[in-house]
Amino acid sequence: MLDDPEHRGWLAVALLVLITVLTRAFFLLPGQQPRLPGWLRTCLRFAPLGALLAMVVPEVALNQGQWAPQWQDARWWACAAALLTYFGGRRNINHALFAGMGVLLGLHLALGW
16 A cells, blocks of 8 residues: 555645644643743744844845845845834834835835845
């Protein structure tokens, strides 16, 4: 049965579904919210920002693996606008994201950067 590639494919899909359901339902099974230490709660608060930075920084700072900052790059201006909005305002990440995306889109549409 496992010699047939089609059966192996269906078995792999079934195992992936089972693993996904178990890992997603892990926090729903206890019935009450798990008690986390304070340091872990603090770390988890910053996890989305860390993930966002891990995706954005290499995209902005590198061009095909090489350090290539140019003043005509709209990504640099978008990052500057986001940082200025975040640190100049009420430190709201949503406002910073909207400002950065607005500048990126505006420069891309207006100047073709």
